[in-house]
Amino acid sequence: MPNRFIGDHSLALRVLMEDASKCKHTAVGIAIDSAKAYDYVNEEYTCSVLDRFGFLAAFTNCIRSLFFDTQIVINMNGFLTTPVHQRRGLRQGDAISPILFNFAPEPLILSILHDSSIQDAASNSRVDFHKSVAFPMEGKSSLVPTGFRRSLQDMRFQWFDSECHYYLKYLGYPIFFTNAQRDIF
Numbered sequence: 001m002p003n004r005f006i007g008d009h010s011l012a013l014r015v016l017m018e019d020a021s022k023c024k025h026t027a028v029g030i031a032i033d034s035a036k037a038y039d040y041v042n043e044e045y046t047c048s049v050l051d052r053f054g055f056l057a058a059f060t061n062c063i064r065s066l067f068f069d070t071q072i073v074i075n076m077n078g079f080l081t082t083p084v085h086q087r088r089g090l091r092q093g094d095a096i097s098p099i100l101f102n103f104a105p106e107p108l109i110l111s112i113l114h115d116s117s118i119q120d121a122a123s124n125s126r127v128d129f130h131k132s133v134a135f136p137m138e139g140k141s142s143l144v145p146t147g148f149r150r151s152l153q154d155m156r157f158q159w160f161d162s163e164c165h166y167y168l169k170y171l172g173y174p175i176f177f178t179n180a181q182r183d184i185f
Helices: 007-023 043-052 057-068 097-103 106-114 146-154 179-184
Strands: 028-031 133-136 168-170 173-175
Touching: 007 028, 007 168, 007 173, 028 146, 043 057, 043 097, 043 106, 057 097
Parallel strands: none
Antiparallel strands: 028 133, 168 173
């Protein structure tokens, strides 16, 4: 997107972490990775969301044709297979896929914003706990209540803090609390 840079998010996180360090804040950051996120985008749900947000039926039908009514053929030793209907979500690398993907949680987000009693809701995606990390924004685990940290670890989140002997990668950028963690990068 013009005038946008993914690194801005890492810079914003770094500023928040530095502010938390100065203020000895007990906030915890959580980076959640969705397992095979694009594969689990559902055609009917996505088109329903587009309709609900007022996109024209012609546009929704175009998206359905381009993303969900596609067929593929496989070249095996110089021979093409018969066409196979592609039944898995969105294609990675397609310019519109991230935009369509971002529409999926929008109804949930709007519900949460308008109804404070909503605590959680299920979607068609799954959290990839091997890539999901929780970390104290200030860097020191001692400022985070033990019970809260234990709850995150019970949910299988990796824990990252200033005591770790590695750095954390967020959107391809290093996140670190100490010079030693930075030097590993």
